[in-house]
Each structure stands twice: as structure tokens, then as C-alpha cells.
Amino acid sequence: MTESSSSHYQVLQVAVTATEKEIKVAYRRAARTAHPDQGGDAAAFRRVTSAYETLIDPQRRKAYDRSYAAGTTGTDTGSSEAHFDAPPAGSRASATVHRPATARNTAGDPPVYVPPFGAGNGVPLLSLTEASQQVHGMPRKRGIFGAEARIQREMRTVQLLSRQVLPAIPAARLINGLQSPADNSHIDHVLFSGYRLALIGSMLLPKGAYAWDGQTLNHGGRSIAPPQLGHVVRAMQDIFPELNVTGWTVVHSPGGNLHEPVIDHHRRSAGGLDSVQIVNAAGMVRGLKEFLASGPAPNTVNVSVLARLLRGMH
Missing domain, CATH: 3.40.1350 (Trna Endonuclease; Chain: A, domain 1)
Incomplete structure (x- = not known):
């Protein structure tokens, strides 16, 4: 995922269900790392500050979450593309979907999470318990x-x-x-x-x-x-x-x-x-x-x- 496409939640490395206290703690941690006086990058520090100012304000966070629901913040699941059968006639659903290469196609199989939970995949949008x-x-x-x-x-x-x-x-x-x-x-x-x-x-x-x-x-x-x-x-x-x-x-x-x-x-x-x-x-x-x-x-x-x-x- 590129830095420009990261959501505010990913910039602060918190889940979308994070509490106000968790956001404050995450901001202090991220600000220390990104601040230019600590050897960080000015652009990264601006992103951290912008993310915090949006998420800490209930009204701004609600408006941001609505745009996030509409997909306008841009996220990358990191999964590979695969083509499947087209949706029924009249549907505007895309025929291109994302799925992990190892996913099975049986509804009764255990769930496969995309992106998967685990080391190296960054902070998840939801906890594994919630998902x-x-x-x-x-x-x-x-x-x-x-x-x-x-x-x-x-x-x-x-x-x-x-x-x-x-x-x-x-x-x-x-x-x-x-x-x-x-x-x-x-x-x-x-x-x-x-x-x-x-x-x-x-x-x-x-x-x-x-x-x-x-x-x-x-x-x-x-x-x-x-x-x-x-x-x-x-x-x-x-x-x-x-x-x-x-x-x-x-x-x-x-x-x-x-x-x-x-x-x-x-x-x-x-x-x-x-x-x-x-x-x-x-x-x-x-x-x-x-x-x-x-x-x-x-x-x-x-x-x-x-x-x-x-x-x-x-």
C-alpha cells in the first residue's frame, strides 16, 4: 500500500473501532516517530497530524467514516486479482474480484480472511475477534x-x-x-x-x-x-x-x-x-x-x- 492511499486509521495504525484513548496513544507514538526533530519526515508528520485531527473529533470522524464506507479513501487489500463468472444480467457488479490464491470455493470450508491476519500485514482494519x-x-x-x-x-x-x-x-x-x-x-x-x-x-x-x-x-x-x-x-x-x-x-x-x-x-x-x-x-x-x-x-x-x-x- 502506498502512503498516499493509506486511510487515517492505517496512518495511526489503529483499527476502525479504536476508542478515543487508543487514538490519542497511537498519535503520540506515531508523532514521536514522524516528527522532523526526531529524524522523521515532514510529509509523514503532516499525515499523522491530519489523521489525528480528523479521528479525534467525533463529527469529523463520522463524516470521514461515511466517505470511508463509500470507498473514497482508497485501500489496498494486497490480494491478487482473479476473474470469475460475470454477475447476472442487469447487475452493475464488477466481474473482477479479489481473492487469495489459496482460497477454496466451498461455502462449508473454514473462513479465509482477505487480507490475512498475521505478521507482516500491518495493523488490520478489524481485530481477528471482530472479523x-x-x-x-x-x-x-x-x-x-x-x-x-x-x-x-x-x-x-x-x-x-x-x-x-x-x-x-x-x-x-x-x-x-x-x-x-x-x-x-x-x-x-x-x-x-x-x-x-x-x-x-x-x-x-x-x-x-x-x-x-x-x-x-x-x-x-x-x-x-x-x-x-x-x-x-x-x-x-x-x-x-x-x-x-x-x-x-x-x-x-x-x-x-x-x-x-x-x-x-x-x-x-x-x-x-x-x-x-x-x-x-x-x-x-x-x-x-x-x-x-x-x-x-x-x-x-x-x-x-x-x-x-x-x-x-x-
Whole structure:
């Protein structure tokens, strides 16, 4: 990595989750080394000072983290390039991804971290403990009306993913309660593995048969619009061009039956949400396993992407 492309966190050699005290300690250490009076380089000292002034101020750090999440600070994972099959038609994900030369392509294999943790790779963006954690965050209380019902259905989604998807794909990471990069709304859940990322929202509807036409769910003459995920999927795809990003809305039934309600998918009309799948709980589990496992290097944990999700979008 060149000095000009180093992030403020890398300049101070701290993780993106560093506390104010850790940043101060790191700054004093780096300043002593870089100061011209101590034989250091003036340009390096300016970089250290700039990094400290940004990260020690909560508002400036928050703004910097948002730009870091958008990938504008430039980082180099140090991994080699490899070409894989192109994403589905209509996706703007790049067909060129990064993976370690030794990565295996089986979703059930132990996770491979990119860049790897170990001596000679500098200070990691996240600690190994954080990167190894499969579930990050919990549904967040927001708003006044309907908050309890929303949290309950989000918790059902978390439990379902934790029990039926994460054990099958050890490299999968579930991040809950993120802020949308497209607007001030929230992303209930993000499921990330290898070079594929799924945004997940939820609904709670009575059991029965519903027809999905690409825009609304229709049941007994009643039309129900699902959560609007399409624009968030497009925004996340722009932020992470190396990933294949999709959206999923899981429809839970009050009784907890994973196969209810029944959702019939009719031919989608023009302007339908082609990037978002509308499924019941069983369909979500089945679909997400297939989506994540069929991607390139599904047992890879991209530490840079995970750090940007955890730090830059909260």
C-alpha cells in the first residue's frame, strides 16, 4: 500500500473501532516517530497530524467514516486479482474480484480472511475477534409507533439466519441495524459472504395465498406494498462494485410456520423490483444459501468490506 492511499486509521495504525484513548496513544507514538526533530519526515508528520485531527473529533470522524464506507479513501487489500463468472444480467457488479490464491470455493470450508491476519500485514482494519464474529449488532429501536412489532419480526429474521444459514456458511457475516447509504432510512439486515451481499427486510402478514406481481403483494382484493429496498440495493451496488448485491424481503406468518404465507410469483410488470426477492421464511433460507454458496470464493471474509459495513454505515 502506498502512503498516499493509506486511510487515517492505517496512518495511526489503529483499527476502525479504536476508542478515543487508543487514538490519542497511537498519535503520540506515531508523532514521536514522524516528527522532523526526531529524524522523521515532514510529509509523514503532516499525515499523522491530519489523521489525528480528523479521528479525534467525533463529527469529523463520522463524516470521514461515511466517505470511508463509500470507498473514497482508497485501500489496498494486497490480494491478487482473479476473474470469475460475470454477475447476472442487469447487475452493475464488477466481474473482477479479489481473492487469495489459496482460497477454496466451498461455502462449508473454514473462513479465509482477505487480507490475512498475521505478521507482516500491518495493523488490520478489524481485530481477528471482530472479523471472526458471525453476528454483529442487533435490531435497533427507532420511532414510536409499531416499534415493538418491528423489533419482534426483525428478531425472528435474526434467529432464522443465525440457526439455518450461518452454520452452513462459516464465512457469512450478519450485520443488523445499519443506516442506508441512499437516504436516512435503515437496512434491517445485511448478510455478506465472499463477494455477494444480501440486504434483508421483513414483513408480518396473515397466512394465506399472496400474489407478487413485481410491485405489490395482492391478497383478497387487497394490495400491500413491501419495504422499498430497490433504491438501497442500487446504492450499495455503487458503493461496493466488486460485490453482487441483491435485496430480499421475508414475509413472516403470525404462527411461525416457515412455509406460510404462500407467495405466488406472477410475471413481473414493467418497473417491478427485479433486484428484490419477496419470499416466505423457508424461501429466504433456501434462496440465501444458494445465492451465497454459488458465488466466487464463498468462504472468503473480505475484511475491508466488513470494516466499511461495521464502521462507515452505523
